Amino acid sequence: MAASAFSASSLFGSRINEPLTLISSKSRSKLNSKRTPPVKISCDYSCLEVKDVYYRPPGTQINLLNGVSFSLPEKSFGLIFGQSGSGKTTLLQLLAGLSKPTSGSICIQRYTNEGNPNQSPKLLVPERVGIVFQFPERYFVADNVLDEVTFGWPRQRSGLQVKEHLALNLQRAFNWVGLNGISLDKDPHSLSGGYKRRLALAIQLVRTFRAQVPDVLILDEPLAGLDWKARVDVVKLLQHLKKELTILVVSHDLKELQDLVDRSWRMEMGGVLREECL
Ligand SMILES: Nc1ncnc2c1ncn2[C@@H]1O[C@H](COP(=O)(O)OP(=O)(O)OP(=O)(O)O)[C@@H](O)[C@H]1O
Ligand SMILES: [Mg+2]
Numbered sequence: 001m002a003a004s005a006f007s008a009s010s011l012f013g014s015r016i017n018e019p020l021t022l023i024s025s026k027s028r029s030k031l032n033s034k035r036t037p038p039v040k041i042s043c044d045y046s047c048l049e050v051k052d053v054y055y056r057p058p059g060t061q062i063n064l065l066n067g068v069s070f071s072l073p074e075k076s077f078g079l080i081f082g083q084s085g086s087g088k089t090t091l092l093q094l095l096a097g098l099s100k101p102t103s104g105s106i107c108i109q110r111y112t113n114e115g116n117p118n119q120s121p122k123l124l125v126p127e128r129v130g131i132v133f134q135f136p137e138r139y140f141v142a143d144n145v146l147d148e149v150t151f152g153w154p155r156q157r158s159g160l161q162v163k164e165h166l167a168l169n170l171q172r173a174f175n176w177v178g179l180n181g182i183s184l185d186k187d188p189h190s191l192s193g194g195y196k197r198r199l200a201l202a203i204q205l206v207r208t209f210r211a212q213v214p215d216v217l218i219l220d221e222p223l224a225g226l227d228w229k230a231r232v233d234v235v236k237l238l239q240h241l242k243k244e245l246t247i248l249v250v251s252h253d254l255k256e257l258q259d260l261v262d263r264s265w266r267m268e269m270g271g272v273l274r275e276e277c278l
Pocket of ligand 2: 088089090220
């Protein structure tokens with residue numbers, strides 16, 4: 001498959017939140033007299049809401065998470081930091097649906113422009129969550145980029161429409177993470193550290209694009225094990241993705257990520273999460 005020459009926006013158009021246009025009453029009556037249909041302005045937004053989550057793994061006596069609550073509005077960047085063993089990865093696994101909370105809820109709530117809930121909260125579903133684990137390159141299984149990113153796609157009997165849809169998703173994801181210049185024949189293990197992380201992100205985006213954009217993109221220690229150049233590269237990439245996606249990162253690298261962060265929390269030992277500004 002050839003590398004993409006299209007931008008994501010040219011392929012898919014603009015996203016839902018159009019800018020609000022204010023119209024004076026004079027021009028409004030002028031518009032009305034020409035019987036212009038009323039313009040519906042939608043300014044609602046969604047928020048990831050985690051409420052009072054407790055987690056005790058089956059067969060154990062200790063809670064790994066104790067009453068975790070936080071919220072993250074769409075297209076914002078959240079950072080969780082804290083001591084090793086405090087429960088950060090455990091929380092991410094619950095968000096990704098890999099385990100279920102013992103109690104509490106993990107939902108997406110939509111709000112009106114005035115900040116009122118405009119429908120009942122929807123459970124966050126795994127299909128709408130992208131998760132990139134620590135050292136994702138360790139889990140690459142294929143010997144070329146195309147097979148790596150399409151691993152798990154339907155191989156047989158999928159019609160042209162399905163194939164086209166998947167190809168567009170791939171193209172869109174590669175554009176978003178800046179992988180569009182790369183040869184799809186390349187061995188994923190031969191990529192630079194930064195490009196391996198880009199590929200890991202693209203895999204998650206392609207997976208979640210099947211439903212729409214992900215409700216949240218989660219990254220566990222995205223800078224771990226990278227040299228300085230790759231670290232700068234990944235920070236820039238996250239800055240870029242933040243314009244389109246809601247991102248939640250677990251990291252010890254507070255200084256490097258500081259400029260991106262909208263909300264931050266410290267996970268204390270025993271799985272207690274507290275908001276703490278950087
Ligand atoms: N299935 C499990 N059963 C029992 N204990 C577990 C289980 N999974 C994780 N733990 C324990 O839960 C605690 C939190 O682990 P977790 O991996 O979430 O920590 P972390 O904050 O991500 O640490 P790090 O910064 O080192 O990655 C640790 O003490 C870990 O040993
Ligand atoms: Mg961890």
